[in-house]
Amino acid sequence: MSLVHEIDYGTPVSKSEKLVTLTIDGMKVQVPEGTSIMRAAMEVGNQIPKLCATDMLDAFGSCRLCLVEIEGRNGTPASCTTPVADGIVVKTQTERLKQIRKGVMELYISDHPLDCLTCSANGDCELQDMAGVVGLREVRYGYEGENHTKLGKDESNPYFTYEQSKCIVCNRCVRACEEVQGTFALTISGRGFGSRVSPGMNETFLSSECVSCGACVQACPTATLNEKAMFEIGTPEHSVVTTCAYCGVGCTFKAEMRGDELVRMVPYKDGKANRGHSCVKGRFAYGYASHKERILKPMIRASIQEPWREVSWDEAIGYAASEFKRIQAKYGRRSVGGITSSRCTNEETYLVQKLIRGAFGNNNVDTCARVCHSPTGYGLSQTYGTSAGTQDFDSIEETDVVLVIGANPTDGHPVFGSRMKKRLRQGAKLIIIDPRKIDLVRTPHVQADYHLPLRPGTNVAMVTALAHVIVTEGLVNEQFVRERCEWDEFQEWAAFVADERHSPEAVEKYTGVDPAQVRAAARLYATGGNAAIYYGLGVTEHSQGSTTVIAIANLAMATGNVGRNGVGVNPLRGQNNVQGSCDMGSFPHELSGYRHVSDDATRALFESVWGVPLDDEPGLRIPNMFDAAVDGTFKGMYVQGEDILQSDPDTRHVSAGLGALECLVVQDLFLNETANYAHVFLPGCSFLEKDGTFTNAERRIQRVRKVMAPKNGYADWEITILLSNALGYQMDYAHPSEIMDEIARLTPTFTGVSYKKLEDLGSVQWPCNEKAPEGTPVMHIGGFVRGKGKFMLTEYVPTDERTGPLFPLLLTTGRILSQYNVGAQTRRTANVVWHGEDVLELHPHDAENRGIRDGDFVKLESRAGSTTLKARISDRMSPGVVYTTFHHPLTQANVVTTDFSDWATNCPEYKVTAVQVAPSNGPSQWQEEYEKLSRESRRIAEAAE
């Protein structure tokens, strides 16, 4: 194996369809109009020397190394900034050019520390390469003059260093931060000889606006900005292309290795989701995989009061299987079940549901998508006929109006957030519907045209009011609706939304938003060109989550914004494989491909391949499992890669349910919170240690590739096979590709998917079948999957979770950039420098009324329970609304959230809880008790000699 090298064409690709022909060094070259001469030359393998150019960034033209001669033109233009023209004849190598380039390099090198041999970038430095390329052999100026070689180093960022003395002021980092990331954290301060790169106003990287995305490090041609791992481990020698295991963007990376040690993760330009960009999590936060708290040996215990006992794999698997059998014999076939993971691969998820359906013989399987995007599945399948977003990420490049509702892309989906910001800087309009002033409302060179700061829990009222304006002001795209949608349903819907009670003026009493703003936003959405809706958990995690998804789908249909590039309805998925885990039949009522278990033909198909009879009754959903456990009808559970205790709402109800189980099997990297209640612990493996696929938010199936052996001995899919075989249901796969072949055989939208195709194409978006052999980037082109699009009525029903004298504030929850979900991974990396604890954000008025100062400990209490955490006073919040994250187990934010849930799917209402906040001087009783339980439950007995 060797390093995967990507060609740097020097400047970005031109999208023009018009071709231009020119001659470069005697060779005829044909390229799209607008291509630079530098890129045209590279297309035919002729690399013009360069320093300030790289193809992730627009040309800048500062280093003067890339000069060329053009017949009939004067001077020596820079090839990076000069576009091609028909018929021109270019020379890239002449005596004059050689002399100029040598001179340029000589100046750079005379002000550069010559410690190449011990430099961390030795062998990976473009300055070094260029010195060789231009044939520089001596430096006439000497090194004695005034220079920068003694400047200090900024090591404040945990993952990379900034060594000023090596900087050649090529500006690539500054441009990467602006053009690729959109954070504008870097500037060139000073002038001429004194100019230097500087984060913010001469701050350190850590104290600046920098979000540690790594784009500048990637762009830097020297060792000035360099990963710390390159100092500690050395340069990598081989690399493997794989997919990030954090969020639903699904960025592609090269895992660069030295032996079986991971040196760094480098974003892959050919990645169709990220196009060469990354965020701090995927780029840097992989250290958890080798964290000392990772459990590598299986463990069992008879009761959760006992310490864990390390045992062999055989014993652990045998014990789990015998317990499940015992429980089923005693309490019935439907008394056990399991949970698949949105962090595991498609193949692993598929196997867990197969085990539950085949070996347990029931449909008690659910996935954590229950608690995030299940309303998306319900809402979009009812209206459009498919449980997924309509677009690919590239679609944003053709969007004119972006409507973001209940999502915070710059934190939750950072790389897509950057792509969105880029489009906004190009002039697309922006509407934000969110109770919080999220970063996108105002960030460098981006400002929302409308921010509608609604009260949490009033999405349906708001989106229906937008529809009211569109219908009553005659902004419906009637041609689209007549051609593509059920006309009768549309008319009923139009009459419904036109009712005065849905007008922006009438719903103001619920939403609290200025009706004039709502009207203006609706007009912009309907008439501003290609309009695309992006939404997240702020839409789904409500008692009317499914209704809001339906309302959004209605809005896009009414305005004709479905079925082509630049438009659509786009759920931003939380975890890396939420889409995949839903596709793979993780829901208790559906087999893979969203087919109901009561459908005889579908069951017959699965039965013929699986060789077992299948239950035709829907199984329990996650919250129903806890109820059934408390009631004593549900006694055993196999949980792969999820921490339901920390992530699910109403912690006390969850813990009561888990505590009532006779056998809880947890498969994970760490003793997570759920494992506090477990009887069998099966150590899992990280995404670096296995093969498989993830499916991102744009339905893109991408390969996960093994770069090292599983530290725990087995990949997660192998562990499920062991358990299934011990239960007496034989599974036999030598490689995950065989599992994918079975999925393809059984799932109509996957029939064309295979590992071979993924190797050939890099990735593919489902549906991928005979009709679409290379996949489907944009759905519903020419017609909806269900035939005609279906409008549905969306009456606003206020949640029963109400504020009152005792609980006057509304709590909403969310996540931040540097941490991921329950934080099990990111808390075990240096990312904690950005987020050491969960804090409660509240508005200055609410703080003042309660005598709370910034940084004070406060008690956060709801009808469900209470916890304590630190307060942060912030005008991002509207008065009356408070906000926190749930990344840290000791905060236990979910002790406070209630058991209210979406009417259709039971997706919990995380986003609205009535609370009170008061000064406090210590942890709550629950926190103290839980801490003690946690400490005791994590004991591992000394191995017997």
Add this chain to the structure above:
Amino acid sequence: MSHSPHHHDHSHGAAHSQSGSHKTTDDRLVYMANQIATFFSTQPHAEAVDGTRQHIRKFWDPRMRTRIAAIVEHGGTGLSPIAKEALEGLSRPAVS
């Protein structure tokens, strides 16, 4: 509009052995059935009843349906009219 089992505005000492909320599974089932009925209630009566019934048939596991059938048999206290009518027409699962 349907009515939910009400909440109690008081805090409680936490203990792991006890469920966080005071609701019983029966309370939750009634509440959920009413929520579903509320969504469908914008449709004409017969469709609203049918929509609610199909939804419960499609998404609830047999033990949940058995349990709510028992509630209906005992008078269906707390159920909204649409939810009650929907459930009256739903046959009890053979097994649970």
